[in-house]
Amino acid sequence: MPIATLKLYHSPSSPNSRRVRAFLDEKNLPIPLVAIDLAAKEQFSQAYRAINPRSVVPTLVIDDGTAIGEVPAIWRFIEESYPEPPLLGSNPKEKALITMWERRMELEGFAAVMEAVRNAVPGLKGRALAGPHAYEQIPALAERSRQRVQDFYVDLNARLSAVPFVAGAFSAADITAAVTVDFATKAIDMPIPVALTALRRWHEKVSARPGMAA
């Protein structure tokens, strides 16, 4: 499939969009990007809702007009269409282990940061969860989420003291984990604690990859 027939709707500031941009860059796939202006609430416009009824970025639109939402789903399409270099594994065991580790990075790390942000930021009152429905913020949840991010850092530091990358070799799991660290640093002022040296070393190494600037 020629990459010019694909289109990625994204936002430059959205960490979920960054997960996809970094993935594309690792594969050297300059897919055309269309920016959605989240500050202007463009994700709730009728035009964008026709593409993604959940009003979230990113969305990949493919040659026949099909819209694919959700980061792991977009990744899957890209990996199946452009297998090299593999970022989701190249045999059943690797594919399963990368799915497992990437998911843990997302549920224990990324989702905890997102929850801390959405339940605390004044501009997201009544919008505590992404998607089409309105839910009120819960301040106690924002606090619990910060504790989760701390636990995530400690657990990941232990993992990275034993292996060079989250799932062993570099993979999509490292993209999610590195985006999580930068998101936590910027959005909730929780950088990696100085004492967690294995995590800090890994973060430096992954941050040096060109894709992490995408």
Next chain:
Amino acid sequence: MPIATLKLYHSPSSPNSRRVRAFLDEKNLPIPLVAIDLAAKEQFSQAYRAINPRSVVPTLVIDDGTAIGEVPAIWRFIEESYPEPPLLGSNPKEKALITMWERRMELEGFAAVMEAVRNAVPGLKGRALAGPHAYEQIPALAERSRQRVQDFYVDLNARLSAVPFVAGAFSAADITAAVTVDFATKAIDMPIPVALTALRRWHEKVSARPGMAA
């Protein structure tokens, strides 16, 4: 890989274990099961923690001793090793769309029911999230989660008014959605509202598949 070399650690009462058992049954793969006694807190035993450090079920252990946790990761291993019949899609577009829909069923449905349970049940005080860490329950979160389950039902009913199965044809997305309905019915007394006829018809149809009794 001969199925006798695989082993699934599960719990008969765990809805996440049920997602894997149903998947195996659809593929007609009688993989040996090992039950973990959650009531006796066997998931926190040293023996089980050596298999799954997050102390959750299910876990698939494969021929070389590698332990795979997380339902989508276990599914991925099984699908790659035993492709027929495909439950995760058979071309890049199907694979991506099933990943997308299954994930929405999990995050908007399954996870909301789980959150409602874990933040409310007296026996789970201090255990509001699965995994190795202790987090206190948040009653307001349990309430918000119930609202999310209601919204999930309405959204899924609209989807199933347009298509026969969640992702179009029967797939793993239907397994997660059907397990979610039964989990909500049993654990938080939220059966499908009578007015949501498309959802009810779909649930009857999926429940009749032998795998849903597995």
